[in-house]
Structures are given as structure tokens and as C-alpha cells.
Amino acid sequence: MKFDTPAGRNPIDQLKVVGRPTDRIDGKFKTTGTAPYAYERHDVAGPQAYGYVLGAAIAKGRVRAIDSAAAKAAAGVIAVVTTLDVPTLGLGTMNYANLFGGDRIQHYHQAVAVVVAETFEQARAAAFLIRVDYAPEAGRFDLAALADSAPPAKADSGEGSGGDGAERVGDFEGAFARAPVQLDATYTTSDETHAMMEPHATVASWDDDKLTLWTSNQMIAWAKGSIAKILRIPKRNVRVDSPYVGGGFGGKLFVRADAVLAALAAKAAGRPVKLALTRPLIPNNTTHRPATIQRVRIGATKDGVITAIAHESVSGNLPGGVPETAVDQTKLLYAGENRLTSLRLATLDLPEGNAMRAPGEAPGMLALEVAMDEMAEKLGLDPVEFRIRNDTQVDPNEPGRPFSHRDLVGCLRLGAERFGWARRTPTPGRVRDGQWLVGLGMAAGFRNNLVMKSAARVRLDPHGTVTVETDMTDIGTGSYTIIAQTAAEMMGVSLDRVVVRLGDSDHPASAGSGGQWGANNATAGVYAACMRLREAVAQRLGINSADAVFTDGEVRAGNRAVPLADAAKAGELVAEDAIEYGNLSKSQQQSTFAGHFVEVGVDADTGETRVRRMLAVCAAGRILNPKSARSQVIGGMTMGVGAALMEKLSVDKRRGFFVNHDLAGYEVPVHADIPHQEVIFLDEVDPASSPMKAKGVGELGLCGVGAAVANAVYNATGIRVRDYPLTLDKLL
Numbered sequence: 099m100k101f102d103t104p105a106g107r108n109p110i111d112q113l114k115v116v117g118r119p120t121d122r123i124d125g126k127f128k129t130t131g132t133a134p135y136a137y138e139r140h141d142v143a144g145p146q147a148y149g150y151v152l153g154a155a156i157a158k159g160r161v162r163a164i165d166s167a168a169a170k171a172a173a174g175v176i177a178v179v180t181t182l183d184v185p186t187l188g189l190g191t192m193n194y195a196n197l198f199g200g201d202r203i204q205h206y207h208q209a210v211a212v213v214v215a216e217t218f219e220q221a222r223a224a225a226f227l228i229r230v231d232y233a234p235e236a237g238r239f240d241l242a243a244l245a246d247s248a249p250p251a252k253a254d255s256g257e258g259s260g261g262d263g264a265e266r267v268g269d270f271e272g273a274f275a276r277a278p279v280q281l282d283a284t285y286t287t288s289d290e291t292h293a294m295m296e297p298h299a300t301v302a303s304w305d306d307d308k309l310t311l312w313t314s315n316q317m318i319a320w321a322k323g324s325i326a327k328i329l330r331i332p333k334r335n336v337r338v339d340s341p342y343v344g345g346g347f348g349g350k351l352f353v354r355a356d357a358v359l360a361a362l363a364a365k366a367a368g369r370p371v372k373l374a375l376t377r378p379l380i381p382n383n384t385t386h387r388p389a390t391i392q393r394v395r396i397g398a399t400k401d402g403v404i405t406a407i408a409h410e411s412v413s414g415n416l417p418g419g420v421p422e423t424a425v426d427q428t429k430l431l432y433a434g435e436n437r438l439t440s441l442r443l444a445t446l447d448l449p450e451g452n453a454m455r456a457p458g459e460a461p462g463m464l465a466l467e468v469a470m471d472e473m474a475e476k477l478g479l480d481p482v483e484f485r486i487r488n489d490t491q492v493d494p495n496e497p498g499r500p501f502s503h504r505d506l507v508g509c510l511r512l513g514a515e516r517f518g519w520a521r522r523t524p525t526p527g528r529v530r531d532g533q534w535l536v537g538l539g540m541a542a543g544f545r546n547n548l549v550m551k552s553a554a555r556v557r558l559d560p561h562g563t564v565t566v567e568t569d570m571t572d573i574g575t576g577s578y579t580i581i582a583q584t585a586a587e588m589m590g591v592s593l594d595r596v597v598v599r600l601g602d603s604d605h606p607a608s609a610g611s612g613g614q615w616g617a618n619n620a621t622a623g624v625y626a627a628c629m630r631l632r633e634a635v636a637q638r639l640g641i642n643s644a645d646a647v648f649t650d651g652e653v654r655a656g657n658r659a660v661p662l663a664d665a666a667k668a669g670e671l672v673a674e675d676a677i678e679y680g681n682l683s684k685s686q687q688q689s690t691f692a693g694h695f696v697e698v699g700v701d702a703d704t705g706e707t708r709v710r711r712m713l714a715v716c717a718a719g720r721i722l723n724p725k726s727a728r729s730q731v732i733g734g735m736t737m738g739v740g741a742a743l744m745e746k747l748s749v750d751k752r753r754g755f756f757v758n759h760d761l762a763g764y765e766v767p768v769h770a771d772i773p774h775q776e777v778i779f780l781d782e783v784d785p786a787s788s789p790m791k792a793k794g795v796g797e798l799g800l801c802g803v804g805a806a807v808a809n810a811v812y813n814a815t816g817i818r819v820r821d822y823p824l825t826l827d828k829l830l
């Protein structure tokens with residue numbers, strides 16, 4: 099189904115199932131430990147051996163030799179595969195360091211060997227008997243030292259570029275120089291690791307030249323294609339299955355070493371192999387969110403109208419890598435005639451930087467929205483009012499291009515009212531509650547909405563059961579449930595008549611889970627397949643499909659009412675289709691908006707910060723399931739607290755690795771850190787997004803939260819910290 103005009107009224111708008119708060123279908127399996135994650139797939143492929151991965155002990159250089167004789171002779175060992183045993187492998191989608199093979203070490207903990215044994219303990223014991231002889235080389239590990247000489251990032255050197263890689267509208271420098279009120283501030287954010295609960299894990303099995311991977315991955319079609327490229331085997335010989343994913347956060351968008359090494363190990367062992375990356379291996383072996391240095395300049399008139407806005411960000415990555423796109427939101431969030439954004443990229447020999455939890459906007463909003471708070475203070479304006487004054491209903495770069503739907507102002511006004519913003523004391527450091535200095539902070543929330551092709555297959559059996567098959571994943575987000583709700587609505591049945599099968603590359607390829615695009619696109623693909631199934635049903639029943647109403651388990655037309663199951667009496671009906679998008683998202687800017695409000699207490703003696711309450715008001719099109727959407731948003735808000743207060747990978751700048759590479763040294767917020775979170779969704783639809791009229795909401799819950807926390811800490815203490823996370827040492 100091609101979608102290129104705003105959606106009119108359609109069967110989804112009945113809202114008998116869609117739009118209602120619905121418990122997660124997979125919830126009971128997950129909470130009772132009966133949802134099998136990749137490492138727990140004992141049921142597949144026969145007796146499995148265990149793999150254990152050894153990571154490189156240098157950040158850059160060459161492997162001269164590997165002595166694995168003792169490991170091979172150790173108890174229970176079936177096979178050892180070292181990186182010198184295999185030629186350098188291909189690169190998968192968005193991999194830019196080789197995952198295995200050859201003698202080059204591009205980053206610390208890059209895999210150098212995998213041991214296969216009868217038990218996990220035997221494999222681990224043998225791995226430490228391997229002796230690796232390295233020829234180390236000097237590397238570049240210090241972003242701050244390289245920032246000034248970092249060249250423009252390729253992604254940003256296109257049109258409007260002045261040769262320095264910057265994108266310009268109007269004359270930023272002139273307008274900024276003339277502005278009566280100016281802010282010029284630099285903000286730094288840290289390297290961060292995804293810290294999902296389930297580590298990267300895979301069971302691999304070969305059947306002749308056919309490879310099956312039971313793994314944990316967000317993007318099944320990408321994974322299938324990547325594995326074929328990396329191992330240089332035909333795509334048709336690869337199957338990937340990932341029905342349950344214990345968190346991805348971007349770390350499982352692209353194939354990682356677990357899948358590749360499990361495949362190589364299974365080949366060498368001649369039997370299925372199960373393998374997980376151990377927790378201490380993950381931060382350096384896989385990807386992370388790169389640190390940024392961001393300069394924001396804002397110029398405004400005395401009454402708070404922005405006339406000039408600039409956002410420049412520097413990050414680092416391995417050769418061939420991409421920048422952290424921290425300036426994206428600044429192109430769109432506020433009006434202002436003169437604009438400049440730029441991304442520069444330093445070459446570092448740290449592990450691969452890549453997507454993590456709202457890449458771009460999450461760290462970008464932390465800088466921009468603290469800058470907006472600083473500017474409001476300079477102007478003597480309330481920070482809510484300052485943002486409202488600079489709202490725009492069109493893309494500021496292309497005034498002829500409107501937002502498909504934008505109610506940032508509604509989010510900010512409602513949020514201010516519900517949070518009791520009017521009771522805030524604007525002068526910082528004035529409110530005390532016992533030992534606590536109390537402050538309120540706010541920020542806008544912003545994240546773009548992406549549309550992409552997504553396919554599904556739907557079956558109707560003679561019992562009236564509707565089965566949906568798509569390679570869409572559920573990474574803890576609620577995909578099973580909203581897909582079931584969509585199919586139930588479209589086919590006019592109750593939720594218990596719908597079965598959803600996800601994560602299998604034998605199913606039609608979906609948009610997958612990433613960039614908060616999963617919900618809208620995957621359900622729109624199911625919508626398209628259901629439209630086809632409705633046609634097939636009507637045809638079987640001899641009803642004109644345009645007249646048919648699917649409701650209460652029946653198909654109704656005129657004065658006829660036939661049980662839906664009757665259509666499949668003569669045999670199961672199967673329909674498949676994809677949603678494909680036309681130019682609508684090019685002629686209109688699709689984004690999602692929020693108002694984030696936070697209250698903190700800062701211990702007057704120790705500087706310890708405690709979040710006391712949080713509120714997010716979100717405008718993100720139709721909310722398909724308010725219950726799972728709320729869970730997504732409070733998860734995002736929690737990540738925002740992590741970015742503001744806790745999360746930081748510490749770089750060893752001499753040896754080139756992340757030191758605190760486990761969950762003891764890398765702190766993430768937990769439930770107990772945040773006593774009260776409230777989420778409000780504005781009641782809206784966005785007919786330009788898809789026939790579902792929904793948009794992304796998960797990452798919106800994160801983007802802006804870090805700034806709201808930091809602004810609250812400033813309001814509490816009067817100390818403006820521009821280097822995140824905002825740990826207590828910075829307040830003393």
C-alpha cells in the first residue's frame with residue numbers, strides 16, 4: 099500500500115481496541131521467566147556447546163602470534179578459533195571496525211579468539227590459557243585534545259555549506275554580533291554505554307551451508323544481510339530469529355561479534371554453539387554513544403525574540419565512523435532568521451561510536467535546552483514563556499515547509515499548569531526543605547518522526563483466529579501488543595483472537611525497532627496487510643469490500659452479518675502487504691514534541707542530587723496503547739536522569755579503553771532513584787504520518803529530560819554545570 103496523502107477516516111478510527119490502555123501480551127512471559135531469550139534457547143538445534151570470547155588487551159596495533167595449544171588441550175574444549183585463523187571478515191551495515199579475522203586490532207576488547215567447550219566454565223577457563231603476542235601502536239584517545247583540529251563531518255558538508263562543513267541560513271555571525279542579548283556557552287557530554295539488561299547473545303547452528311542464528315537483535319532484515327556480507331555467504335542461506343529482546347537501546351541495531359563468533363565457532367565445532375558477550379566485554383567490544391563538545395550561541399532582542407542561533411558539535415569515532423548528530427534538533431525547534439549548525443568529527447581509536455537511545459537529539463537537547471534556560475535568565479524571561487515566544491509552525495530552513503502537526507506550545511502550557519510551575523522561585527538557591535536545596539527545571543522535548551517501509555503477513559484460519567507474521571521486533575517496547583491491537587481493530591475481532599509472531603527473518607521484512615520509528619511503521623504495515631485480508635474475506639463471502647464492516651467477530655454489509663471465521667471455512671486465507679511512503683514526509687516536517695518538568699533536591703552539604711518528581715507532556719500523534727506508551731516514556735525519562743546525573747564511561751587516555759566497563763562502575767538510574775513520574779499525552783492524531791496517524795513516542799520521552807534535570811539543579815543551587823553527567827563533585 100502506497101501512502102502519499104494524509105489519511106482520511108478508515109477502519110482504525112473505530113478505536114475499539116487501538117488507543118485503549120492494554121496490558122502487554124508478553125508481560126506475563128517476561129515477568130515469569132518463561133519468555134526465552136537468545137541464551138535460553140535450549141529448545142533449538144540439538145545439544146549446544148558453549149562459546150567464550152576473548153577480547154584484545156590493546157587498543158591499536160597488530161596480533162603477531164597466538165598460542166592456543168594449552169587451551170585446545172584443556173578439559174572439555176572442542177575447538178578454538180583465533181583471529182589469525184580467519185581472513186579479515188566483511189563489514190556489516192554500520193559496522194566500521196571489523197568484528198573478527200586478520201591481525202589488525204582497531205579497538206580495545208576487539209575479539210581475538212573464541213573457545214568452544216562442553217560447558218561455559220570450561221570454555222572460560224580455557225580462554226585464559228590463550229597467549230596473545232601483540233605489537234601495539236600509539237592511538238588517539240583524547241577528544242578534547244583533538245577537537246580544534248577535527249575536520250567537518252561528511253554528513254554535513256552538503257548544500258548551504260560555506261566550505262567549513264557548516265549549514266547556514268541567513269547571516270548568523272552578523273546577526274549574533276548585533277543582538278542586544280547574547281549567549282555563547284560550551285557543553286560537554288560523556289561517552290555512554292547502552293547497559294541493556296540482556297547482553298548480546300546468540301545460538302548458531304549450521305545445516306550444511308545454511309546458518310540459523312537465534313539471537314538478540316533490533317533489526318532482523320539488516321542482521322540477515324549483514325551476516326551474509328560479513329561471512330561472505332548468500333543471504334538466502336541465513337535465517338535470524340529474535341522473538342524476545344531484553345533491551346536494545348541502539349546497541350543491537352547492527353550485528354555484533356556474538357552472532358559472527360557463534361557462527362564461526364559452530365562451524366569449527368561441528369555442532370550448535372551458544373555464546374554471550376560477558377558484561378565486562380560489552381562497553382569496549384560493542385558500540386557506545388560518543389562524547390560530544392557542543393558550542394551553542396543564541397542572540398535575541400531584548401524582548402526575547404531569537405534572531406541568531408548556532409549549534410556546533412564535535413565528536414570522535416574510528417576511521418570511517420559517523421558523528422554524533424547532536425545539532426539536528428536545533429535546525430527545527432525554534433524560529434530565528436539567522437542560523438548555523440555544524441558537525442565535526444575527530445578520528446579516535448576508541449571503540450566504535452554508534453546509535454544509543456535517541457542518538458543526536460538526546461545529547462543535543464541536553465546542550466540546547468540548558469542554553470535556552472541560560473538565555474531566558476539573561477532576558478529576565480520565564481523559560482516556558484521564552485520557548486513559546488520562539489515557537490515555529492514551519493521548518494525554519496524552508497518556510498514553505500510546514501510541520502505536519504506541532505503542538506509544542508500545548509505541551510509546555512499544560513505541563514506548566516499541571517506541574518505547578520507558577521510556584522517556582524526564579525532566583526536560584528532560595529528554596530530549602532531541611533537539608534535539601536529544592537529546584538524546578540523544565541525543557542522542551544523534541545525528536546523527529548521517521549517513516550519507512552514495513553511489511554507483514556496476516557492469516558485467518560477456520561476458527562476465526564488472526565495470525566500476524568512480521569520480522570518486527572519487540573525490544574521491551576510493546577510491539578506484540580500494539581500489532582495485536584491493530585489486527586484486532588482491522589479485522590473486527592477481540593484481542594484474544596489474534597496471535598502475533600515476531601522477529602523471524604522468514605517473515606516479511608518490517609521497519610524494525612529503532613529511532614522510535616517502530617510503532618507507527620510496523621503497525622502501518624500490519625494495517626496494509628489487513629486491508630488485503632479484508633478484501634480476500636469480502637471476496638470469499640461475496641460482499642463488496644467497500645461496504646463491509648468488520649466488527650464483533652462478524653463481517654456486516656447491508657442486512658447481512660456473517661461470522662468472520664466463515665470466510666476461512668474453505669481454507670485458510672493469507673494476505674501480505676507493506677506500507678510504502680510517498681513524498682508526504684518530504685513536503686511536511688514530521689516531528690514529536692514534549693514539555694519536560696523536573697523537581698530536584700540537592701543536599702546542601704554533600705551535593706547529592708535526588709530527583710523528587712518528573713512530568714512529561716507529549717504530543718506524538720495517536721497513542722496506540724496509552725499503557726505501553728507511558729511505559730516507554732517513563733523509561734526514556736529515566737534515561738534522561740542517567741544522562742544528567744550518572745552515566746559516564748571513563749576513558750583511559752593512555753591505553754585507550756573505557757575503564758568502568760561493567761554495571762558496578764557504570765551507574766544507571768533505577769526505580770528507587772525516581773519516586774514520582776507522570777506522563778500526559780495530548781489528544782491528537784497526525785494524518786500525515788501513516789494510516790495509523792501515530793508517531794514515535796519512546797525516544798521523545800528522553801530528549802530534553804537531561805536538560806530539565808540540569809536546569810532544576812541550577813534553580814536549586816545557583817551553580818550552572820555545563821559538563822555532564824552532573825556528578826556531585828561539580829557542585830561542591
Ligand code: MOS
Binds near residue numbers: 347348351454456612
Ligand atoms: Mo535506537 S538508539 O535508534 O535503537
